[in-house]
Amino acid sequence: MNRRLGLLVLLSLSVVVIAVPTAAADSQAGTISLEQELVLTPEPGEIEVVLRFGIPDAVTELSTRVPEGATVTETAGFEGANGKYEWTGTTGSPTLSYVVSANRPYDGGGGLMFVDAGEWALIERPKTAVRWRWIGGERVALDRTTRTDSGVAGERSAFLGDHAIDARAAGGETITLVIPAASSPAESPDAVHAALEDATDLRVGGRNDRMFVVVAPSDERWALRGLQFGSSDAWVREDSRLDDPDNVWVHEYVHSRQKFETDEEVRWFREGSAAYYAALLTYERGDVGFETFHDRLARGERSPHADDVLADPATWTRGPNYHKGALVAADLDRRIRLATDGERDLQDVFRAMNEHEDRVTQAAFLEFVEEAGGPEVREVARTYTETRDGPAMWNERTHHEAFDLTAPRVEYRLADDPAAYRVSGPYRERPLDEFVLVPGERLETTAAAENVGDAPGEYTATVAVDERRPVGNDRTALGGATVERIAEGRLDPGERDEIAVTHAFEEPGTYVLSVDGASVEVRVVEPAEPTVTALESDSTAVAPGETVTLVATVENDAAVPGRADLELVGDGIQENEHVRLDAGETATVEFTTRLESPGEHELRVGGRSTTVRVEPAVASSLPGFGVPVAIAAFVLLVFSAAPRRSRVRR
Known part of the structure; x- marks a missing residue:
């Protein structure tokens, strides 16, 4: 038997796979479960963490590490020291408990980013590294969950x-x-x-x-x-407060939409754009007046912020990215709007950065600005980021000239009725009954793009497919997204385009398919296992060497498509056929085989069986001749013994 050894390493909350020593297998032998429980302790500043594992039989070795500075208080099925603990193999449900500091200092200065006050704690979820080996050709996965007795866990943080x-x-x-x-x-x-x-x-x-x-x-x-x-x-x-141009609620929300990575020259844009949009949206909601909005952005005009070069963080003194960066972002937004009659703005640059697959360099940033606003705006962006020059904040009339322009606003819609989606693949070609597929199937539909604004404008539609994964407390988060640009166009006010959307799902999981915010959830599950409900033969008795045809009736009574790998088994017989069935579908599969030896033959397919008898050959009546020759000789003798009659021609 071919035995392969797999090795998997997990660090932090992400997965790093190392294949040792052969290629990774496609199927899965089992799943290690890891529950991380977070518990308040009477001692302010520290929390208790309990790790509970469930280890399948295929796993031969497993180790885990506790965070630096943690004190292990109890183990069951683990032994070790210096932060590393090995599974002893004595139980399939080992546990490990430790106490760790929950207070995390802020890297940028004094104070804390996460705090345990004793009665409550707002913490970063402790990282748990796990490493394991298994035997067999099928991989072993890891499923993490987080729970708290009196709290709630997010993707990377928790409140207790x-x-x-x-x-x-x-x-x-x-x-x-x-x-x-x-x-x-x-x-x-x-x-x-x-x-x-x-x-x-x-x-x-x-x-x-x-x-x-x-x-x-x-x-x-x-x-x-x-x-x-x-x-x-x-x-x-x-x-x-919400009536603050430094609206922290909106500021942190804008950060959550920043999925780009930048080099040092464009680092300023992260805080600059968050600060700008926090002020702009707060002003546009009417929570602050223009004067307050103006004064917030005008901070970027003054020293020491105005003297720093945004593209050179080595020149930074007191956070120019929050101040000069916000003013530069605002001025670029204003200039792009004016250059395009309101059809484009800084959001187009922001979106291009999010869609960029690599780190956003200064050259890429300037290219995105030029695509949105033209070469003159690009040159302004270069000057304001690569030199000490910067813009001056404008007055209210100038603001309205740029920001009150009529503008396009494209909204996207996806149907929430499964019947509006078509599935294709090896199992079925038809509309969906529900948003459930099996690996290898393709989902097809159309999305609507409609300009609900009051000016014509261009749009770029992208489809994203994110995988949901559990993060504890009945919550899910999204894993890495696959994003693809699927359509571009221009729409007049009230005009609508239909956009073809298609995606093939290859792995089980729960996915969110979205077109620029409009989304549906799709579950991809393993195919069902159809059952053989009947097995019939076209003959119950045959001569030696004669073929027999068997018909297996296969039914899939599951709610999802199924796949059956059928095997005909008998005395010295082994034949295989494969069938794929839609949900609720019945099919027949034929096997044709030759039976040689006399006697009763039991033939089996998928738990059903039938018997075919092979008749022994009839003995010959003349030595050395077979049955047909003997019959022919007998007929010849009969005719030879009959009296002859003469015929007379007349």
Whole structure:
């Protein structure tokens, strides 16, 4: 038997696969379960973490590491030291508990980014590295979950302590506010959700399926007013207000839409764009007046921020990316709008950065600016980022000239009725009954792109397919997305285009297929296993060497398509046939085989059997001759013995 050894290494919350020593297998032998429980302790500043594993039989070795500085308090089925613990193999459900500091210092200065106050804790979820080996050709996967007794976990963070949850859908996302009992928010959940719902209208791509936001209780140790963490987690201090041009709620939301990576020359854009859009959206909502909006952006005109070069962080003194960066972002937005009569703006640059597969360099950034606003705006962008020069903030009349232009606004829609989607592949070619597929099937539909604005404009439609994965507390997060540009066009106000959308799913999982924010959830499951319900033969008795045809009736009574690999088995017989069936479909499969030896032959297919008898050959009546020759000789003798009659011709 061919035995292959697999090795898998997991670091942090992402997976790194190392194949040793042969190519990775396609199928799966089992899944290691890892539950991480987070527990408050009586001692402020530290939490307890309990790791509970479930290990399948195929695994031969497993080890885990605890974070640096952690103190292991209890193990069952593990032994080790210095942070590394090996599974002893004595139990399939080993556990390990440790205590670790939850307070995390802010790298940019004094204060903390995460705090354990004793009665509550707002923490970064501890990282758990796992390494294992298994025997066999099929891979072994890892399934992580996180739970808390009195808290809630996000993708990369968690709150421990008494709390309430207010989750609402907005713009294709579900925004979950976690409101600790220890906090006294300056803004109501209704007001916060309304502001964030408006922010979801940003046409910049990078949309999340879910966002997890904690209203952080007051603590003098906080280094920041808010923090966006991981892909879609954030916290905002309870005293943060919406009538502030530095609107922290919107600022951290904008960060959650920034899926790009930049080199040092473009680093300023991350904070600059978040600060700018926080101020702009707050002004456009009417929560601050123009004078307040003006004064916030005008900070970028003044020293020391104005003297720094945005593309050269070595020149930075006191956060010019928040101030001069916000003013430069605003000025580029204004110039792009004027150059295109309102058809394009800075969001087109932002979206191009999100769609860029590599790190955004200064050359790429300038190219995106030119694509949006033309060569003159590109030159302004180069000057304002590569030199000490910068823009001056404009007055209210100038603002209205640029920002009150009529503008296109393209909205995308996907049908929520499965019947509007067609599935094709080896199992079926028809409309869907529900959003459930099997690997190897392709989903096809059309999306609607409609210009609901008041000016003609261009659009670029992209389709994204993200895989959901569990992160604990009945929540899911999205893994890496596959993004593809599928259509471009120009629409007059009220005009609508139909865009073909198609995607093939190759692996089981739960996926979100979206077209610029409009989305549907698709489950991809393993094919069902049809059953053989009858087996019939075209003959119950045959002569030696004669062929017999067997017909197997195969039924798939599952709600999803199925695949059957059928095997005809008998005395010295082994033949294979393959059949694929739609949900609820019945088919017949024929096997033709030759039976040689006399006697009863039991033939089996998929748990069903039938018997065919092979008749022995009839003995010859004349020595040395077979049955046909003997019969012919007998007839000849009869005719030879009969009297002859003469015939007379007349």
